[in-house]
Amino acid sequence: MKAVLLAGGLGTRMREETEFRPKPMVEVGGRPVLWHIMKILSSQGIKEFIICTGYKSEQIANYFANYGAVSKDFTINLSDSSSIVYHGDHEELDWTVTVAYTGAETMTSGRIKRAQKYIGDEPFLCTYGDGIANVDIVALQNFHREHGKLATMTTTRPYSRFGVIDMDADGSVATFREKPQTDDWVNIGYFIFEPAVFEYMGPDSMPLEERPLHTLADLGQLSAFRHDGFWQPMDTYRESQMLNDLWKKGAPWKIWD
Numbered sequence: 001m002k003a004v005l006l007a008g009g010l011g012t013r014m015r016e017e018t019e020f021r022p023k024p025m026v027e028v029g030g031r032p033v034l035w036h037i038m039k040i041l042s043s044q045g046i047k048e049f050i051i052c053t054g055y056k057s058e059q060i061a062n063y064f065a066n067y068g069a070v071s072k073d074f075t076i077n078l079s080d081s082s083s084i085v086y087h088g089d090h091e092e093l094d095w096t097v098t099v100a101y102t103g104a105e106t107m108t109s110g111r112i113k114r115a116q117k118y119i120g121d122e123p124f125l126c127t128y129g130d131g132i133a134n135v136d137i138v139a140l141q142n143f144h145r146e147h148g149k150l151a152t153m154t155t156t157r158p159y160s161r162f163g164v165i166d167m168d169a170d171g172s173v174a175t176f177r178e179k180p181q182t183d184d185w186v187n188i189g190y191f192i193f194e195p196a197v198f199e200y201m202g203p204d205s206m207p208l209e210e211r212p213l214h215t216l217a218d219l220g221q222l223s224a225f226r227h228d229g230f231w232q233p234m235d236t237y238r239e240s241q242m243l244n245d246l247w248k249k250g251a252p253w254k255i256w257d
Contacts, residue, residue: 003046006108007129008054016237022056024129026240029247033234034129043256044137047094050118052102052111061099109212110204127189133231134253135190143225144192150221151197154190156231157181188231
């Protein structure tokens with residue numbers, strides 16, 4: 001199964017970082033957040049990736065085009081760039097990465113549609129290039145096959161950004177709950193789509209989360225896989241700092257050796 005990674009947005013809520021690079025290239029533990037997502041997927045058998053780029057796409061293209069040089073020591077004769085020799089192997093030798101420029105302002109639905117020629121006529125995984133989750137991909141694939149619908153989305157119950165106060169009827173404070181888990185389920189990506197979903201992908205100006213997913217739900221062709229493990233989006237600079245702090249403490253999403 002191929003994985004389509006949506007990595008073309010502007011990332012306007014974390015300008016401290018995205019003024020200089022696309023959000024999926026912001027680093028966690030010295031590696032782009034996009035790399036962490038790919039490691040989670042590859043450790044569970046998905047090793048073919050299609051990265052849909054847009055804003056500052058050249059940085060993603062250069063990173064993967066020169067992956068050996070940024071990952072290992074190398075020797076090169078500067079008069080002949082083809083003479084480069086890499087010393088040792090890296091663990092991503094079995095990855096196949098297609099970097100597909102899908103437009104500077106294209107919305108998520110249009111990016112997936114533009115990548116169709118690289119996906120082919122087979123089910124594929126699709127997720128956002130800035131949300132880390134240790135999703136059980138095998139369980140997700142099994143769930144998708146069992147319900148037989150065109151699309152599966154992965155959902156989780158997030159933790160509140162704020163502490164919660166429980167009050168008695170007279171206003172007395174009974175208890176404090178520090179950032180409790182909510183009762184509502186939210187979309188975190190990690191979709192599996194059958195190729196027939198391309199019929200429901202809208203124009204370049206349409207987000208996936210609007211008409212395409214709503215239409216699939218209305219037709220009874222969308223199911224939700226429940227994820228109870230780690231999930232953290234990287235929407236703000238504060239969240240990027242938090243992910244880096246978690247990496248130093250052991251990274252709960254690190255399921256590879």
